[in-house]
Amino acid sequence: MSAGTAKPSILIASGPWAAAPWAETIRARDPDRPVHCWPDVSADFRPRYLLAWKPPAEAVAAARDVAVVFSLGAGVDHLVHLDLPEVPIVRIIDDDLTGRMTEWVTLQVLLHHRQQRAYDRLQAKAEWRELRQAPAGEVRVGIMGLGVLGRAAADALKHLGFAVAGWSRTPRPDAGIATFHGTDGLDAFLARTDILVCLLPLTPATEGLLDDALFRKLARDGPLGGPVLINAGRGGVQNEDDIARALTDGTLIGASLDVFCEEPLDPASPLWRLDNLVITPHVSAPSAPATLAAAIHAQIVDYEAGKPLRGVIDRTAWY
Amino acid sequence: MSAGTAKPSILIASGPWAAAPWAETIRARDPDRPVHCWPDVSADFRPRYLLAWKPPAEAVAAARDVAVVFSLGAGVDHLVHLDLPEVPIVRIIDDDLTGRMTEWVTLQVLLHHRQQRAYDRLQAKAEWRELRQAPAGEVRVGIMGLGVLGRAAADALKHLGFAVAGWSRTPRPDAGIATFHGTDGLDAFLARTDILVCLLPLTPATEGLLDDALFRKLARDGPLGGPVLINAGRGGVQNEDDIARALTDGTLIGASLDVFCEEPLDPASPLWRLDNLVITPHVSAPSAPATLAAAIHAQIVDYEAGKPLRGVIDRTAWY
Numbered sequence: 001m002s003a004g005t006a007k008p009s010i011l012i013a014s015g016p017w018a019a020a021p022w023a024e025t026i027r028a029r030d031p032d033r034p035v036h037c038w039p040d041v042s043a044d045f046r047p048r049y050l051l052a053w054k055p056p057a058e059a060v061a062a063a064r065d066v067a068v069v070f071s072l073g074a075g076v077d078h079l080v081h082l083d084l085p086e087v088p089i090v091r092i093i094d095d096d097l098t099g100r101m102t103e104w105v106t107l108q109v110l111l112h113h114r115q116q117r118a119y120d121r122l123q124a125k126a127e128w129r130e131l132r133q134a135p136a137g138e139v140r141v142g143i144m145g146l147g148v149l150g151r152a153a154a155d156a157l158k159h160l161g162f163a164v165a166g167w168s169r170t171p172r173p174d175a176g177i178a179t180f181h182g183t184d185g186l187d188a189f190l191a192r193t194d195i196l197v198c199l200l201p202l203t204p205a206t207e208g209l210l211d212d213a214l215f216r217k218l219a220r221d222g223p224l225g226g227p228v229l230i231n232a233g234r235g236g237v238q239n240e241d242d243i244a245r246a247l248t249d250g251t252l253i254g255a256s257l258d259v260f261c262e263e264p265l266d267p268a269s270p271l272w273r274l275d276n277l278v279i280t281p282h283v284s285a286p287s288a289p290a291t292l293a294a295a296i297h298a299q300i301v302d303y304e305a306g307k308p309l310r311g312v313i314d315r316t317a318w319y
Numbered sequence: 320m321s322a323g324t325a326k327p328s329i330l331i332a333s334g335p336w337a338a339a340p341w342a343e344t345i346r347a348r349d350p351d352r353p354v355h356c357w358p359d360v361s362a363d364f365r366p367r368y369l370l371a372w373k374p375p376a377e378a379v380a381a382a383r384d385v386a387v388v389f390s391l392g393a394g395v396d397h398l399v400h401l402d403l404p405e406v407p408i409v410r411i412i413d414d415d416l417t418g419r420m421t422e423w424v425t426l427q428v429l430l431h432h433r434q435q436r437a438y439d440r441l442q443a444k445a446e447w448r449e450l451r452q453a454p455a456g457e458v459r460v461g462i463m464g465l466g467v468l469g470r471a472a473a474d475a476l477k478h479l480g481f482a483v484a485g486w487s488r489t490p491r492p493d494a495g496i497a498t499f500h501g502t503d504g505l506d507a508f509l510a511r512t513d514i515l516v517c518l519l520p521l522t523p524a525t526e527g528l529l530d531d532a533l534f535r536k537l538a539r540d541g542p543l544g545g546p547v548l549i550n551a552g553r554g555g556v557q558n559e560d561d562i563a564r565a566l567t568d569g570t571l572i573g574a575s576l577d578v579f580c581e582e583p584l585d586p587a588s589p590l591w592r593l594d595n596l597v598i599t600p601h602v603s604a605p606s607a608p609a610t611l612a613a614a615i616h617a618q619i620v621d622y623e624a625g626k627p628l629r630g631v632i633d634r635t636a637w638y
Contacts, residue, residue: 017379066442085383093634096454099454099455099456099479099480100452100454100455102434102479103455103479103480104427106425106479107426107429107430107433107435109388109432110422110425110426110429111426111435112427113422114422114423116426116430116597119597119598119599119600119602120439120597122600123591123597123598124589126505126586126587128584128585128600129600130600130601130602130605131602133419133602133605135419136418136422137418144342147387155478156478156479158365159424159474159478160418160421160422161418161422189563207510263447264447265447267447268445272442272445273445278439278442280438280440281438281441281447281448281449281514282449282451283438283449283452288454295523
């Protein structure tokens with residue numbers, strides 16, 4: 001046991017995720033610091049820091065004296081509506097998480113572009129048949145959300161030769177691609193987009209944005225035969241009834257969804273059975289506890305040394 | 320009709336492919352030049368140039384006075400064993416073809432890395448379940464063949480964060496990745512490779528190289544649980560009985576094949592039914608006649624102006 005003075009304590013409330021890997025990583029790096037995992041805490045425990053993913057209300061109540069709240073993932077929509085004290089909320093910006101998201105987005109764009117599901121169906125029939133294939137340069141990818149994740153995805157897709165543009169709420173002249181912004185720029189962005197990649201956070205302004213009216217504004221004159229939707233942002237940004245209808249009536253010719261309004265997705269949802277829809281279970285950029293806990297711990301050490309926090313969100317914008 | 324002097328003539332013998340798109344592209348660019356498509360030629364027709372893909376013996380005989388033979392694809396193994404005159408054989412090196420191959424290789428590497436087929440099976444069961452996922456940086460991709468195609472694939476996979484190395488027959492110190500070469504370097508290359516990407520040409524030295532003995536030298540200590548084979552080079556480089564066995568007994572945990580010893584692949588082949596094997600029908604880098612015919616025509620114009628040919632193969636090495 002360490003004989004050092006006890007340091008300000010940490011509470012980990014990780015909702016559906018196992019808390020132990022996060023706690024073990026921090027304890028290994030900082031044995032003198034008390035690290036507790038919800039719900040295994042005494043009634044009078046008052047942590048200095050809350051590390052949270054979809055925390056229960058009781059954990060939020062126990063955290064009423066914290067100095068900083070750290071989200072265990074890139075999004076903070078699961079925190080902003082809670083009754084947390086008026087302290088900084090910090091989200092994760094991490095190279096590991098960015099790389100994983102870039103992999104998933106690149107895979108899904110290529111999977112639709114190269115018609116992999118159609119070739120899978122041909123394989124199941126032992127049928128050797130070549131499908132018409134446009135080069136990447138003729139396919140216009142549009143990325144919604146030009147933060148760290150959106151710009152990394154844009155870089156990877158540009159490298160593969162796709163015609164990439166982006167849209168964001170506010171101007172992003174540094175994105176390295178053609179950009180559109182704001183409500184005024186949305187229609188022109190959609191009209192030049194064959195494959196729409198959504199990496200937007202869930203905010204009051206984005207809730208339900210991906211709906212039938214938006215899908216009908218996407219380009220229909222591209223080489224794929226119709227538009228494709230890819231969403232790895234947040235499920236609340238999409239209207240799932242509209243997506244199911246659009247994939248059935250040809251408004252969309254394909255989609256990949258990693259996020260859903262309610263997770264896990266109900267086994268009875270008709271989405272599972274659409275063969276032009278690729279479903280993955282919110283795994284586009286899984287948080288790797290060992291990597292991310294070390295990054296949060298480093299932030300805590302810096303904060304206690306008087307350095308500024310990195311990744312503090314704007315509570316009014318939700319990101 | 321043009322009143323110009325007839326220029327040296329072209330014969331297109333495109334085997335199973337339609338010759339018309341190639342001919343039309345060249346005629347549109349060069350109306351004064353006679354362009355004929357096999358077998359629609361007179362018995363005494365003697366072309367100056369042969370543009371060929373798997374040409375029949377009669378077309379080769381008609382081409383006995385040609386000055387240059389142009390392959391209509393990246394490979395020339397379909398030409399080197401024919402009774403062609405001792406003139407330059409030129410293969411296609413084209414940005415469009417390179418980009419398409421890079422797309423296909425990147426898609427297949429990501430598809431195995433991100434366990435897409437396993438998620439497809441979960442989707443079919445409406446089952447929401449996260450699979451363990453390593454970051455790209457822990458996955459060692461090994462590329463066999465470091466010509467234009469291999470280096471472009473290496474660049475794209477490096478950009479995504481994979482640990483990329485390459486192997487080639489002769490040293491390639493300029494490849495921008497860790498390289499191994501020759502028979503002496505092969506075992507060490509295989510021992511550090513989780514995903515093997517083969518872009519080798521078919522030559523006397525590579526025929527049947529991808530066999531059980533080679534698969535057993537691949538790394539088994541990587542994060543995927545076993546090695547993966549991806550071949551978009553030539554079918555003759557692989558032993559298909561060994562691949563089927565390796566995918567069944569766990570020597571390989573997955574594979575993607577775009578090329579086969581005999582194409583089209585026999586509908587009765589057991590390969591079609593292996594669910595850890597992705598089959599595409601030789602479409603990784605489809606020749607786009609409009610683009611490639613223009614490049615070959617530009618070579619002819621340059622050649623007639625006394626400039627050197629680009630992409631002349633070494634007949635003893637077959638590439």
